[in-house]
Amino acid sequence: MTNQSGSKRPWAEPFRIKVVEPLKTTNAAYRSQALEEAGFNTFLLRSGDVYIDLLTDSGTSAMSDQQWAAMMTGDEAYAGSENFYQLEEAIRSAYGYRYVVPTHQGRAAEHIISRIMIKEGDIIPGNMYFTTTRLHQELAGGQFIDVIVDEAHDPDSEFPFKGNVDLDKLQGLIDRYGAERIPYVSIATSVNMAGGQPISLANLRELRELTAKYGIPIIHDMTRVAENAYFIKVREEGYRDAAISDIVLEICSLTDGATMSAKKDALVNIGGFLAVNNEEIFEEARNLVVVYEGLHTYGGMAGRDMAALAVGIGESIDEDHIRARVGQVQYLGEQLMKAGIPVVQPIGGHGVFIDAARFLPHLQQDEFPAQTLAAEIYLDSGVRAMERGIVSAGRNKKTGAHNYPRLELLRLTIPRRAYTQAHMDVVAASVNAVFRKRESIGGLRMIFEPRYLRFFQARFERGS
Numbered sequence: 001m002t003n004q005s006g007s008k009r010p011w012a013e014p015f016r017i018k019v020v021e022p023l024k025t026t027n028a029a030y031r032s033q034a035l036e037e038a039g040f041n042t043f044l045l046r047s048g049d050v051y052i053d054l055l056t057d058s059g060t061s062a063m064s065d066q067q068w069a070a071m072m073t074g075d076e077a078y079a080g081s082e083n084f085y086q087l088e089e090a091i092r093s094a095y096g097y098r099y100v101v102p103t104h105q106g107r108a109a110e111h112i113i114s115r116i117m118i119k120e121g122d123i124i125p126g127n128m129y130f131t132t133t134r135l136h137q138e139l140a141g142g143q144f145i146d147v148i149v150d151e152a153h154d155p156d157s158e159f160p161f162k163g164n165v166d167l168d169k170l171q172g173l174i175d176r177y178g179a180e181r182i183p184y185v186s187i188a189t190s191v192n193m194a195g196g197q198p199i200s201l202a203n204l205r206e207l208r209e210l211t212a213k214y215g216i217p218i219i220h221d222m223t224r225v226a227e228n229a230y231f232i233k234v235r236e237e238g239y240r241d242a243a244i245s246d247i248v249l250e251i252c253s254l255t256d257g258a259t260m261s262a263k264k265d266a267l268v269n270i271g272g273f274l275a276v277n278n279e280e281i282f283e284e285a286r287n288l289v290v291v292y293e294g295l296h297t298y299g300g301m302a303g304r305d306m307a308a309l310a311v312g313i314g315e316s317i318d319e320d321h322i323r324a325r326v327g328q329v330q331y332l333g334e335q336l337m338k339a340g341i342p343v344v345q346p347i348g349g350h351g352v353f354i355d356a357a358r359f360l361p362h363l364q365q366d367e368f369p370a371q372t373l374a375a376e377i378y379l380d381s382g383v384r385a386m387e388r389g390i391v392s393a394g395r396n397k398k399t400g401a402h403n404y405p406r407l408e409l410l411r412l413t414i415p416r417r418a419y420t421q422a423h424m425d426v427v428a429a430s431v432n433a434v435f436r437k438r439e440s441i442g443g444l445r446m447i448f449e450p451r452y453l454r455f456f457q458a459r460f461e462r463g464s
């Protein structure tokens, strides 16, 4: 791999390893039984039966020595913990938002902001849905409508900013429903469901101009803002020499508030927050957090967890860290592309997304190609991946039919700082082994389906 400055010198992780966790290897017969017991759903596997775990980058990152040291400074006071003030200061200085409400993770912040801002019959436009975000918008009485650019739905398009908002689509919604029915525009940075694709600052600025005309706020899902900032630095004109920290601040300055799952970019195993600039919304959020999470100075987190998060926020926007983090994901993506495996391009920030529809073209979408592929890769090597296709897309609220998303993807998500390049080589070899026998692979049938977020707990069996 060429390093980020373009030279052919080898590249290495910008850290050395101080603590190790042994990995368990298993044989094919063992994995076959484990998979049956898990109903062919990788979410239902026991982690102890997994070799390299690429299910998610959520809460799976390795903390630094500085973060572990901060854990020891935990102030576990019920009220007014010192760590809350450290966290508040870290958020204000790294992101620029004024008011902070800690939550146990991202979806709790989504719940609170949705309850405060959305009323029955509202429309929430956004740059592609995220599962928990959309669910909380719907539970609050709203309807999410996708206004992402068309390129985002095309796995072959190499458009560099597939997270961009199509401003004509948004204008169309404003004309059709009226600005009063749009409580905010929901903008994710490094759009998860599109394959970790960034929004550009130019697009965000135009969006800001358009929404300001109608007095519509922007709420930012900033779960992967650092990865988005990295893509702006390397892809957007005028930012090559800008600091990641400045790009992050600029992104946040174009929005009115944010929900954060700190389990991703911010390098902690648990945590999140809601941050807003509007004082009235803050007061309401501070009130609701007491009902659903805990007092407003801990909101579901232990003091030590807030301390680790305060440090993690700083580390997440470090130049060497973010270059290596995204660089490792690119490395895996390049290995797969070299083997001819169909992946979403450009390679995203937090994972490599395989186009399961093209990997297994003989399967119908309701035979769950991506779910099938996740099962097959686990069987091959014990590597765990995740479905992002028809199972994740759920059912239409009104008709009860499956939603048929245009993207039927298998996600190999890379935890931050947890695995090495050698692990990436092993993963690529396993996907390649499954690819070579793809024609012999049959689909799945769903035999149990939970009502909400079915991908977490649905069960399957072979044969459709």
Ligand SMILES: *Cc1c(COP(=O)(O)O)cnc(C)c1O
Pocket: 058, 105, 106, 107, 108, 130, 132, 133, 188, 192, 221, 223, 260, 261, 262, 263, 264, 271, 272
């Ligand atoms: C993970 C995630 C969330 C939800 O956060 P949790 O911490 O899992 O509750 C929201 N938005 C995006 C984009 C995410 O990736």
